Amino acid sequence: MTAAIVADDVSRTYDLDGVSVQALRGVSLTVEPGDYVAIVGTSGSGKSTLMHLLGGLDRPTGGTLLIGGRDVSTLSPDEMAELRNTTIGFVFQSFHLLARTTAQDNVGLPLVYRGAGRRERRERAAAMLERVGLAHRITHRPNQMSGGEQQRVAIARALVTGPSVLLADEPTGNLDSATGQSVLALLESLVDDGVAVVLVTHDRDVAARARRQIVMKDGLISETR
Amino acid sequence: MRLAEAWRVALDALRANRLRSMLTMLGVIIGVAAVVALVAIGTGTKQQIENQVEGLGSNLLLVVPGRLQAGSAPTSSPLTLDDIEVINRVVGDRSRVAVTIASGETVRAGSRSGFASMQGVLETTPTVFVRRLDRGTYLTRTDVSTGRRVAVLGAGLARDLFADRDPVGRQVTIGGVRFRVIGVFEPLGQSLGVDRDGEVHVPVTAAQRLLGTERIDGLAIRAPDRERIGELSAAVVAALTERHPDTDFSAVTQEQILGVLGDILGVLTGVLAAIAGISLLVGGVGVSNIMLVSVRERTREIGLRKAVGARPRDIGIQFLLEAVLLTTTGGILGMLLGGATALLVDRLSPVPAALTWWSMALAFGVSAAVGIVFGVVPAQRAGRLDPVVALRTE
Known part of the structure; x- marks a missing residue:
């Protein structure tokens, strides 16, 4: 089986008003299907930059990065969008659900960009909401749901396209600990289904649950546990 | 998407x-x-x-002395009724030829008076232009040839002078000369900014005598069909130029005006x-x-x-x-x-x-x-x- 993501000596330099800032200085990392990886580090360590690169939201300025076997440096913006749509699922700290839009239509959103019809989107979204335990919230809007429920909707949205990697940026950061635990348990159940889960967190307890911990410091991997 | x-x-x-x-x-x-x-x-x-413009009649050709040009002063007309006889022969049908000599005159009836545009015309006017009578009769060929002092009033003028009474058969004075009213036009309203209901039509010969002149100001010809307007226009202008070599004549069609x-x-x-x-x-x-x-x-x-x-x-x-x-x-x-x-x-x-x-x-x-x-x-x-x-x- 091919690795879901392969990063080889990946660096990322930003140009901020003429001053170049090295956010990543040569990171090598492989994510296999069914991996459960936590990326930890202080703020400014480069962990968010790494996650954006792994998710195909950004491109490295040095090294090679393969997502789903494809070298991102050779892909057009449209092909990158397609890659994100088919291979990657994102979960954010602040959920990023569309307001005034039902849970079902939020979950179905990624399918819009692969040209799925309304009925197909709704059916698949409903199935996915059922899987995350929200079958009863299908027509609710984000402001009618608790934080934990909103994050479950976001996870359902990340999963609806059947991605091989799920990237979660501080998924429990806005949740109380009990709710956070149940969201983590949901993510871990995906690992058993063969989805690679990559968590970015600064919470040691959350990181400790992963099979592998990658500690970032000053744009480099300082330690792998 | x-x-x-x-x-x-x-x-x-x-x-x-x-x-x-x-x-x-x-x-x-x-x-x-x-x-x-x-x-x-x-x-x-x-x-x-x-x-x-179309309401004036159809296939009209208007001929006036002088050049039709913005800013050019009106030319005093050399045309007389003798010229019209020539034009009648060119056109071949005198019922298609109308003339006019116009002058602003005070019209009185008893104690009432009004200012009117007096038009000296031939009996052909209603067949060349579109003019309908509300009552009475229009001028006849005899009226024109004998210079009889009869008048046809515009609807507005008739109302001003006679109110609700029937003007037909009554006397009016135009420029101090007595005329007998024989007809009243249907109301026509304004046309190109001119009040057509303030006109009074009299035989061209009577108008010429009143004004002490032989001239006529212009003539209008109704062509039998649209195709013949151009040909007719050229023929009429040629005939007039031959008789008055020193004067330019302008012929305009309705289409040109439009x-x-x-x-x-x-x-x-x-x-x-x-x-x-x-x-x-x-x-x-x-x-x-x-x-x-x-x-x-x-x-x-x-x-x-x-x-x-x-x-x-x-x-x-x-x-x-x-x-x-x-x-x-x-x-x-x-x-x-x-x-x-x-x-x-x-x-x-x-x-x-x-x-x-x-x-x-x-x-x-x-x-x-x-x-x-x-x-x-x-x-x-x-x-x-x-x-x-x-x-x-x-």
């Missing part, structure tokens, strides 16, 4: 900010309404004037439409402005959509459709408002207005184009947003 889905998203976005969408649309509504209403008024005026008037009014209508178009443009700038605000407000949404697989094009189209939806909805409402305004103006004011499909279609097309033109920049900006930056926006 499917287009139907893109429309739905655009519609939802506009609904979410109803007041703002309405206010933005208002600029387009007013612009389109102004174009439609002003073009309708321009067109209506043009049609009215064309109707008046052409000149039509050009002027067309330009006026165009200018009105252009002025209204400026307000449409201003409305477009408003749309552009609001779309930029909308892109900024929804930066996070754009970032999320990109993260889950939206291509730059998908995002661009979504915002472009939003702008087009704004302006086309505004365009439809503006067409209705402009159309209603034009109808009200036509009904309730003396200004005529005629709705034309082309102006409605043009205004609608322009409003859609405005949406595209002014939506492109905000849409491109949205499409090019960096997803990492967009997601981080609070």
Whole structure:
């Protein structure tokens, strides 16, 4: 089986008003299907930059990065969008659900960009909401749901396209600990289904649950546990 | 992304900010309404004037001495009734030839008086032009050949002088000379700014005697059909030039008059439409402005959509459709408002207005184009947003 993501000596330099800032200085990392990886580090360590690169939201300025076997440096913006749509699922700290839009239509959103019809989107979204335990919230809007429920909707949205990697940026950061635990348990159940889960967190307890911990410091991997 | 889905998203976005969408649309509504209403008024005026010119009669050829040119002084006419005999032979039918000698005269009936345009004419006038009598009879050939002092009054003049009484058979004095009223015209209203109901027709011979002259001012010929107007015009001018080598003669057809008037009014209508178009443009700038605000407000949404697989094009189209939806909805409402305004103006004011499909279609097309033109920049900006930056926006 091919690795879901392969990063080889990946660096990322930003140009901020003429001053170049090295956010990543040569990171090598492989994510296999069914991996459960936590990326930890202080703020400014480069962990968010790494996650954006792994998710195909950004491109490295040095090294090679393969997502789903494809070298991102050779892909057009449209092909990158397609890659994100088919291979990657994102979960954010602040959920990023569309307001005034039902849970079902939020979950179905990624399918819009692969040209799925309304009925197909709704059916698949409903199935996915059922899987995350929200079958009863299908027509609710984000402001009618608790934080934990909103994050479950976001996870359902990340999963609806059947991605091989799920990237979660501080998924429990806005949740109380009990709710956070149940969201983590949901993510871990995906690992058993063969989805690679990559968590970015600064919470040691959350990181400790992963099979592998990658500690970032000053744009480099300082330690792998 | 499917287009139907893109429309739905655009519609939802506009609904979410109803007041703002309405206010933005208002600029387009007013612009389109102004174009439609002003073009309708321009067109209506043009049609009215064309109707008046056509209402003179059909296939008319007007011949006057002098050059028909803006700024040229009226030439004193060398034409006499002898010339008309020649023209009658050229035309071959004296019933198709009318003449006129005009003069402003005071007309009295008892204690009442009025100022009228006295027209010395032949008995052929009603067959050359369109003139109908309300009562009595028109001049006869004998009246003309004997210079009998009989008169046919315009409807307005008849009312001024005789109120409700029947003028036929009564006496009036024109320029101090007694005439007997034999007929009254049907009301005709204004024609090219001249009050046709203030005329009084008398035999050309009687008018010449009254004015102490032999001249006639001009003549009009009704051609048997449209094709023969040109030929007839050339023949008549040639015959007159032969008899009066020192004078230029001008022959104009109704079509030429209509052409000149039509050009002027067309330009006026165009200018009105252009002025209204400026307000449409201003409305477009408003749309552009609001779309930029909308892109900024929804930066996070754009970032999320990109993260889950939206291509730059998908995002661009979504915002472009939003702008087009704004302006086309505004365009439809503006067409209705402009159309209603034009109808009200036509009904309730003396200004005529005629709705034309082309102006409605043009205004609608322009409003859609405005949406595209002014939506492109905000849409491109949205499409090019960096997803990492967009997601981080609070």
